[in-house]
Amino acid sequence: MQRVxxxxxxxxxxxxxxxxxxxxxxxxxxxRAAGEDVVAxxxxxxxxxxxxxxxxxxxxxxxxxxxxxxxxxxxAELTAQGVTCIHVAGYCDQEVAEHVIALTTNLLRGVxxxxxxxxxxxxxxxxxxxxxxxxxQLGIIGFGRIGRLVAAQGKALQMDVVAFDAFVPEQAMRExxxxxxxxxxxxxxxxxxxxxxxxxxxxxxxxxxxxxAQMRDDAYLVNxxxxxxxxxxxxxxxxxxxxxxxxxxxxxxxEPPPPDEVxxxxxxxxxxxxxxxxxPAASLAPYHHQIADLARFLRGEEPEGLIQRPGSV
Amino acid sequence: xxxxVIDDTWPLDRARAILEPAGVTVEFNPDISxxxxxxxxxxxxxxxxxxxxxxxxxxxxxxxxxxxxxxxxxDALAERGVWCCRVTHFCDVEVVDHTMALIxxxxxxxxxxxxxxxxxTWWPYPRAPRPVRGSLLGVVGFGAIGRxxxxxxxxxxxxxxxxxxxxxxxxxxxxxxxxxxxxELLSSVDVVSLMTSVTEQTRGMFDAAALxxxxxxxxxxxxxxxxxxxxxxxxxxxxxxxxxxxxxxVLPVEPAPPGEPTLAWPNTIVQPHAAWYSxxxxxxxxxxxxxDVARVLRGEDPVSGILRPH
Numbered sequence: 198m199q200r201v202x203x204x205x206x207x208x209x210x211x212x213x214x215x216x217x218x219x220x221x222x223x224x225x226x227x228x229r230a231a232g233e234d235v236v237a238x239x240x241x242x243x244x245x246x247x248x249x250x251x252x253x254x255x256x257x258x259x260x261x262x263x264x265x266x267x268x269x270x271x272x273a274e275l276t277a278q279g280v281t282c283i284h285v286a287g288y289c290d291q292e293v294a295e296h297v298i299a300l301t302t303n304l305l306r307g308v309x310x311x312x313x314x315x316x317x318x319x320x321x322x323x324x325x326x327x328x329x330x331x332x333x334q335l336g337i338i339g340f341g342r343i344g345r346l347v348a349a350q351g352k353a354l355q356m357d358v359v360a361f362d363a364f365v366p367e368q369a370m371r372e373x374x375x376x377x378x379x380x381x382x383x384x385x386x387x388x389x390x391x392x393x394x395x396x397x398x399x400x401x402x403x404x405x406x407x408x409x410a411q412m413r414d415d416a417y418l419v420n421x422x423x424x425x426x427x428x429x430x431x432x433x434x435x436x437x438x439x440x441x442x443x444x445x446x447x448x449x450x451x452e453p454p455p456p457d458e459v460x461x462x463x464x465x466x467x468x469x470x471x472x473x474x475x476x477p478a479a480s481l482a483p484y485h486h487q488i489a490d491l492a493r494f495l496r497g498e499e500p501e502g503l504i505q506r507p508g509s510v
Numbered sequence: 511x512x513x514x515v516i517d518d519t520w521p522l523d524r525a526r527a528i529l530e531p532a533g534v535t536v537e538f539n540p541d542i543s544x545x546x547x548x549x550x551x552x553x554x555x556x557x558x559x560x561x562x563x564x565x566x567x568x569x570x571x572x573x574x575x576x577x578x579x580x581x582x583x584x585d586a587l588a589e590r591g592v593w594c595c596r597v598t599h600f601c602d603v604e605v606v607d608h609t610m611a612l613i614x615x616x617x618x619x620x621x622x623x624x625x626x627x628x629x630x631t632w633w634p635y636p637r638a639p640r641p642v643r644g645s646l647l648g649v650v651g652f653g654a655i656g657r658x659x660x661x662x663x664x665x666x667x668x669x670x671x672x673x674x675x676x677x678x679x680x681x682x683x684x685x686x687x688x689x690x691x692x693x694e695l696l697s698s699v700d701v702v703s704l705m706t707s708v709t710e711q712t713r714g715m716f717d718a719a720a721l722x723x724x725x726x727x728x729x730x731x732x733x734x735x736x737x738x739x740x741x742x743x744x745x746x747x748x749x750x751x752x753x754x755x756x757x758x759x760v761l762p763v764e765p766a767p768p769g770e771p772t773l774a775w776p777n778t779i780v781q782p783h784a785a786w787y788s789x790x791x792x793x794x795x796x797x798x799x800x801x802d803v804a805r806v807l808r809g810e811d812p813v814s815g816i817l818r819p820h
Contacts, residue, residue, distance in 0.1 A: 298642075299620050305607075315780045323787065353665035353666045354665070453632035
């Protein structure tokens with residue numbers, strides 16, 4: 198019997214055995230994968246796949262992460278060694294887009310800050326003046342599936358939506374009804390900047406001190422993608438000094454954030470527990486999708502969530 | 511002739527620019543007394559009752575820089591020949607925006623999750639985010655702001671029910687909503703949003719009986735007026751879990767006094783009467799009120815007079 202190791206302790210096991218019935222595997226949860234009988238390893242964003250995985254599981258043929266982002270999987274190295282890498286995409290696009298709009302509207306209207314202000318005995322004048330949502334400019338970096346849904350909702354709220362994507366031609370963006378701008382223009386002109394690119398070598402610290410300085414001093418930054426897209430220390434400096442007006446982050450360099458996470462001390466910051474993906478319907482979908490994909494792979498079919506190559510989403 | 515401004519935040523420069531051409535002087539003064547006082551400029555915290563005429567017998571017009579006018583004795587003042595003018599539509603966009611922000615906040619759990627992360631909680635979420643698209647929004651009232659909210663909420667994919675004594679089904683449908691009886695709205699929706707003014711009929715209408723009709727996972731959003739709501743009943747409904755929570759931009763006493771009970775309720779977002787605000791609407795609220803007062807002083811009808819004096 199071959200083994201499938203699940204590294205995520207929270208993985209719901211209901212229905213897993215049924216989905217894999219007849220495929221000659223047993224599924225086990227473990228905090229590390231090891232053994233010649235391990236054919237597949239599944240994980241979650243909180244658990245990274247080690248670079249030396251094959252030294253411990255020489256016969257592993259499939260590695261999966263039950264998330265859209267796959268920066269926790271050394272895709273290039275594993276692919277080079279003949280391992281198929283899968284992720285799950287599309288199960289929570291609408292949820293993430295809605296959460297981004299929730300954070301965008303809450304930043305522009307100052308909701309969280311004003312709530313704290315009233316609780317501290319304040320009333321008027323407002324320490325953070327609410328701004329119009331309609332007519333504010335929403336700058337979307339990365340115009341993939343989620344970026345496009347964010348754009349559509351921003352437009353429904355009558356925001357001026359602009360987008361930058363190094364891989365989406367200007368013409369294609371215009372056909373979807375949105376303005377394509379270069380990254381400099383997007384950062385310099387937007388009221389709210391939101392990130393929707395995968396974390397890759399090219400995008401790590403995409404938002405650094407120089408990029409933050411390009412933003413308006415009354416602008417907000419939203420990150421529901423991956424923490425590594427932002428130079429965390431530079432964001433803290435920018436918030437403390439007032440280089441930008443505020444930020445909302447759903448992702449941290451270490452998740453869950455340790456008690457000494459410095460971001461919890463930064464001013465004008467909304468923090469979220471990596472919850473943008475969540476809705477009751479979306480909460481089980483990635484696990485079910487990935488197990489179904491594992492079954493496909495074990496039957497010799499091509500998985501739907503195949504990571505074609507590092508960098509493609 | 512004097513115009514007395516009893517709101518110490520009112521920008522007097524702009525009030526003077528608008529009113530002095532009508533032959534009056536403008537001053538800030540908490541005391542409205544004087545035979546020469548012809549107009550008062552006020553705000554929701556500055557009540558003007560009919561006894562104002564005992565101090566200012568020649569009062570002709572009161573302008574408030576607010577849409578709500580429950581701080582003015584409109585009927586009694588009109589009977590005594592005084593125009594009460596409010597400002598309308600100066601912040602329609604802002605109130606719709608802020609209400610949408612609060613709807614997103616409660617459905618996605620934004621404010622509560624922020625607090626939970628700061629307390630060291632991560633997963634599972636004690637307050638699970640819910641979808642916005644496909645969720646049901648109930649809008650009570652269908653004036654200009656209510657209509658705007660219906661249009662915006664349906665544009666982001668919410669299903670919108672409307673309860674209104676005045677609206678016609680086809681105009682609600684044209685905005686993207688569906689007109690239903692209030693009871694049906696209350697028992698169906700994920701979020702109830704109040705968009706009606708305080709009248710004899712609506713005062714205290716959200717009492718224990720009304721709140722009991724709501725779903726146990728529903729949120730109550732009030733960016734209209736606190737007097738629409740029995741707050742003791744609302745607090746009990748939230749504390750006992752009969753509804754999921756609330757977002758309140760209006761409180762029974764404003765500013766919230768120390769010990770305001772609302773601040774101790776669980777799952778409740780509290781705002782400092784901020785839904786109306788943007789830099790643009792702030793300017794318009796003062797200027798529109800002053801301009802209507804100037805119209806009355808020039809002998810013209812105001813644009814936003816509440817009740818014609820008789």
